[in-house]
Amino acid sequence: MKRRPRQSDVAALAAVSPAIVSLVINDRADSNVRISPETRQRVWDAVRELGYVANPIARKLAGNQNRxxxxxxxxxxxxxxxxxxxxxxxxxxxxxxxxxxxxxxxxxxxxxxxxxxxxxxxxxxxxxxxxxxxxxxxxxxxxxxxxxxxxxxxxxxxxxxxxxxxxxxxxxxDYGEATRTIVEYMVRQGHQHIAYLRPPENREATLDREAGYRLAFQQLDKPLIEQHIFAGNSEEVTPQLIERFFVEGITAFLVENTPLIRRVLEIARQLGKSIPRDFSLALLGDHTEEIDPIPDITTFLIPRxxxxxxxxxxxxxxxxxxxxxxxxxxxxxxxxxxxxxxxxxxxxx
Amino acid sequence: MKRRPRQSDVAALAAVSPAIVSLVINDRADSNVRISPETRQRVWDAVRELGYVANPIARKLAGNQNRxxxxxxxxxxxxxxxxxxxxxxxxxxxxxxxxxxxxxxxxxxxxxxxxxxxxxxxxxxxxxxxxxxxxxxxxxxxxxxxxxxxxxxxxxxxxxxxxxxxxxxxxxxDYGEATRTIVEYMVRQGHQHIAYLRPPENREATLDREAGYRLAFQQLDKPLIEQHIFAGNSEEVTPQLIERFFVEGITAFLVENTPLIRRVLEIARQLGKSIPRDFSLALLGDHTEEIDPIPDITTFLIPRxxxxxxxxxxxxxxxxxxxxxxxxxxxxxxxxxxxxxxxxxxxxx
DNA sequence: CTGAAAGCGCTTACAG
DNA sequence: CTGAAAGCGCTTACAG
Structure with a gap:
């Protein structure tokens, strides 16, 4: 089995030095390199004849880039x-x-x-x-x-x-702006109290959403009630919590992920509450998994x-x-x- | 920004040659390399002191492999x-x-x-x-x-x-064996005449299926009727063709792809034929798209x-x-x- | 047990 | 316009 051709093979065939091969192949038109069209042609012909392909590793070592x-x-x-x-x-x-x-x-x-x-x-x-x-x-x-x-x-x-x-x-x-938009939309629909359920981890994506939630209230000049923000996993979402939300006048829920939303739906069902009659609901980001009873949820699409x-x-x-x-x-x-x-x-x- | 330490820096500090550093680091215990524990220790100490990390690019170039x-x-x-x-x-x-x-x-x-x-x-x-x-x-x-x-x-x-x-x-x-299995299965169920619909192109995957179809008949000692093999696109599948199949006693269809099967189903519906009462049907390979009226088709899974x-x-x-x-x-x-x-x-x- | 040397296949100043 | 040389940072025979 014959060895892969290398730069020097091309150079030999084209009757030029390896350096010229490098310059031609990388199309280095800059500075003082001026190579005659004839030489370029000879190099490319040799490249084609040998089926030469530069070794990316060597390229990276010598020149520090390899595309x-x-x-x-x-x-x-x-x-x-x-x-x-x-x-x-x-x-x-x-x-x-x-x-x-x-x-x-x-x-x-x-x-x-x-x-x-x-x-x-x-x-x-x-x-x-x-x-x-x-x-x-x-x-x-x-x-x-x-x-x-x-x-x-x-x-x-x-x-x-x-x-x-x-x-x-x-x-x-832009999770912040997307969340802000949804809050604003809910408020325009007449919702006064909107709960926000988020996971406990302070990931950037979560912080951005929360910031958007807060910003919306601020811009609308509405007081924000800290207890309406829940941070926890779906297992920690209790019927008591949801009931408390309803008692406190919550009519809409902003939920960050699918497990949380499943849990909310489950409890709402137990409480005999239905969407959108008894409460409104939005997911803060598109879901990659289906959420069973909801085919058509209010949400925003992430431009992946x-x-x-x-x-x-x-x-x-x-x-x-x-x-x-x-x-x-x-x-x-x-x-x-x-x-x-x-x-x-x-x-x- | 200070330069990354390299092998020679380690070698200098450990007072050995670069080659030794390479051997120690790669733990080359083979052949004639025998390096004293003291030297190894000195090398590792130097490595640690300098925070030396081998350059993977250079390694690949020298070692003649890039994985x-x-x-x-x-x-x-x-x-x-x-x-x-x-x-x-x-x-x-x-x-x-x-x-x-x-x-x-x-x-x-x-x-x-x-x-x-x-x-x-x-x-x-x-x-x-x-x-x-x-x-x-x-x-x-x-x-x-x-x-x-x-x-x-x-x-x-x-x-x-x-x-x-x-x-x-x-x-x-193994499309051949998979197809053979389905034919055999159909015959065991009592089917005497089985049509095979395939695309016109003689791709290897198609040829393999056809070979399996033929082999099944041969092994079962049944005569194979050439007219029962149809090679063409779905547009070429006419009601006349399907009717002719039924007239000739065909009770089962082996179909190679989704467009063909859709066409067969469409015509069968027009003719008032239903599955599996009036005819049986198998797809020769799993479908990546759903076939509308058939949720549960007989087929084989390709171990992708x-x-x-x-x-x-x-x-x-x-x-x-x-x-x-x-x-x-x-x-x-x-x-x-x-x-x-x-x-x-x-x-x- | 260890060192000196060549080589992996390129790129990039530096001369001319 | 082009060549000779050094260098990128390693590994691997080859000596000793």
Missing amino acids: LLGVFTYEAIFPLEYRNFYYPFLLGIEEEVQAQDYDLVLFTRASGPDGKRSIYQDSINSLQITDGAILLGVHENRSELSRLVQEGFPFVFIGRREIPDGAISYVTA KEMGKEAVRLLVDLLSHPDEPHVRQVALPCTFVAGQTVAAPFRAK | LLGVFTYEAIFPLEYRNFYYPFLLGIEEEVQAQDYDLVLFTRASGPDGKRSIYQDSINSLQITDGAILLGVHENRSELSRLVQEGFPFVFIGRREIPDGAISYVTA KEMGKEAVRLLVDLLSHPDEPHVRQVALPCTFVAGQTVAAPFRAK
């Missing part, structure tokens, strides 16, 4: 459960990466002995074989992210991520595909300005979906 | 339409690639100006940046495959693919995920024996699904 972009996820990239969740991101990433003329490396190897994925394997950054990477995933490791930032490795996270000792480039969905594309654009932008290590942070608007689960409160009619 | 496996598809890798179709393959590929300790490269760049994907860009094999690749897709280009084989580039196709001037490694589903995994295994096997360029061809068994669409023929009862 390879990485995708690293903290969960399996093609997971059954998250199927509908990751897919649109990848769709956007692939599309834009192709448009930007890069290839994609999926870091499947980056997983420790415990099966958990991590960027640093034996404390070496496995992303380094690419020019830069897009990271995504819910169960990310913040200290790894810090280290990545410190090292100066170019990457963009899909989702807002903050670290104590630096700033991360990201593209997120567009986020994937934007992440690639940011990354490429980052790579083309290595001198100014500016952090890029972008929030893309969500689309409001007026479903059947929000109506004017009954008493207000 | 990168490619995935090339002739359609977009994350296509909306084919969503359910490709997904399981990728699932299996990712799982096994991870197990084998490789990373994955997706060739998003490999598409010409016309938008059609091809392996050879400007007649250059773009897969070469990987150690080997898995190919999949329906609209493949045979001459590219031939060229790939000629070049000796290691790859495995998912699906059987034949070329005139060589042999391709592949993993396929397992095919993805097996493809990776074959490829890794290929790579570990570069000396013997043996072609590997594997057919994985399908799972028979006894649905509600096959029953004993009415007259036989």
Whole structure:
């Protein structure tokens, strides 16, 4: 089996030096490089004849770039459960990466002995074989992210991520504005008291929603009652809590995720309350799983595909300005979906 | 920003040569390397003191391997339409690639100006940046495959693919045996005449099914009537054809794909025939789209995920024996699904 | 048991 | 306009 041709083979065939091959192939028109069209032609002919393809690894070592972009996820990239969740991101990433003329490396190897994925394997950054990477995933490791930032490795996270000792480039969905919009919409429908149920973890995506909720009240000059915000898991949502909400005049619920909403629906059913007659309901983000009794919920759509594309654009932008290590942070608007689960409160009619 | 420490820094601090650092770090206990425990200790101390981390790029270049496996598809890798179709393959590929300790490269760049994907860009094999690749897709280009084989580039196709001037490694589903099983099942149920509807293209997957159909008749010592095999597109399936089948005593239909089956159902409805009372029906492979009026069809499941995994295994096997360029061809068994669409023929009862 | 040297396949100043 | 040389940071025979 014959060996892969390398640069020097091409150079020999074209009767030029290896350096010229490199310059021609990379189309380095800049500075003092002026190569005659004839020489270029000879080089390309030789390349074609030998079927030469530059070794990306050598390229990376020598020149520090190889037009390879990485995708690293903290969960399996093609997971059954998250199927509908990751897919649109990848769709956007692939599309834009192709448009930007890069290839994609999926870091499947980056997983420790415990099966958990991590960027640093034996404390070496496995992303380094690419020019830069897009990271995504819910169960990310913040200290790894810090280290990545410190090292100066170019990457963009899909989702807002903050670290104590630096700033991360990201593209997120504008959960705050989307939440604010829904609150405003509910208030316009006549709802005076709106409960907000969120998970206990202070993830950025949750904080953004809560900020939007608070902002809406502030803008509408309505007093915000702290007890109307519930932070906890679905198991902690008790009939007593929901009943208390009703007693306190709550007529609408803003719920952050599917488990919480399932729980609310279950309890409401027990209490004999129905939607949208007895209360209104909105989900703060599109659901990837069906919520059984509700086919048409009021919610907002997260622009996942567009986020994937934007992440690639940011990354490429980052790579083309290595001198100014500016952090890029972008929030893309969500689309409001007026479903059947929000109506004017009954008493207000 | 201070420069990352490199091997020579460690060597200097530990007062040994760089080679020793490499040997110690990689724990090369083999052959003639015997390094005193004291030296090892000094090296590790230096490593720790400097926070040295080997550069993976340099490592790969020197070690002559990059542990990168490619995935090339002739359609977009994350296509909306084919969503359910490709997904399981990728699932299996990712799982096994991870197990084998490789990373994955997706060739998003490999598409010409016309938008059609091809392996050879400007007649250059773009897969070469990987150690080997898995190919999949329906609209493949045979001459590219031939060229790939000629070049000796290691790859495995998912699906059987034949070329005139060589042999391709592949993993396929055993469509022949699966089809044979269904015919046998139908015959046991009492069907004497079974029609087989297939697309006009002589793709390997179709030929395999037809061979299974023929083999079943041969094994059962039943005469096979050539007119009972229909090769054509769904538009070419006419009411006359189906009526003729019924007149000729056909009580069961073997149909290869979803468009054909939709057409058969449509005509049958017009003729007032119902399943499984008036005729039995089986689909030769699992459907990724729902077939409207039939929730529970008799068919076989294609082991897509397992095919993805097996493809990776074959490829890794290929790579570990570069000396013997043996072609590997594997057919994985399908799972028979006894649905509600096959029953004993009415007259036989 | 360890060092000196060559080489992996590129890119990038630096000369001319 | 092009060549010779150094260097990217490692690994791997080959000596001793």
